[in-house]
Amino acid sequence: MTARPLLTSQNLLADILSSLDDDKAEEVVQVDLRGRSSIGDYMVIASGRSTRQVAAMAEHLVERLKQNFGIIAKTEGKEIGDWVLIDTGDIIVHLFRPEVREFYQLEKMWMPQASAKG
Template identity: 75%
Template sequence: MTAGQDSATSEALLARILSSLEEDKAEEIVQIDLRGKSAIGDYMVVCSGRSTRQVAALSEKLVQRLKSEFGRACKIEGKDTGDWVLIDTGDVIVHVFRPEVREFYQLEKMWMPAGTA
């Protein structure tokens, strides 16, 4: 695969992740471009669910969609608790939080350029 194909793949993956989260009513969806900043992935997506049940459901549906549409087996952590779920797709890291937990960790502030968050 060339670098251009990798980029196209991560772009398509990012677009599907964002649309999946929007379809399932995730709140405050933020996308962060990590290219050139970190080796963990090309993008990070942070969003909130209103309850532990919604956080788990958002995560579960996203993982199912990515498996069926992209053939991606994602690593998922934290779904049992439902406070904060991490989904690692390889190219895109997704964090789904309950609002209070998201506020506590303020993950976006670590990665966003100064003055934007």
């Protein structure tokens, strides 16, 4: 029996980013919410090229979190695949098709003002 990694926000974030990288997610952005919001410690936003890829990335991530940390993540939107929200408790993950991501522009809402200017 293999021991699970220690469940910290940083370990969870690293595992999420690794899973998204394995699944060829595009434009992955992480937002540090610590001290800014009670919804979680981090938010991760990423894109997939199609509804199929977005749904597959979500499915792989949810399964990986269950195996590696015993987390049963809540998901919304996986059936449609335009925008999937995965809530791990400490980290909120948003997976989008590019057009939907552009429409909602979550990064602009959550990134620090200096980053939003440009």
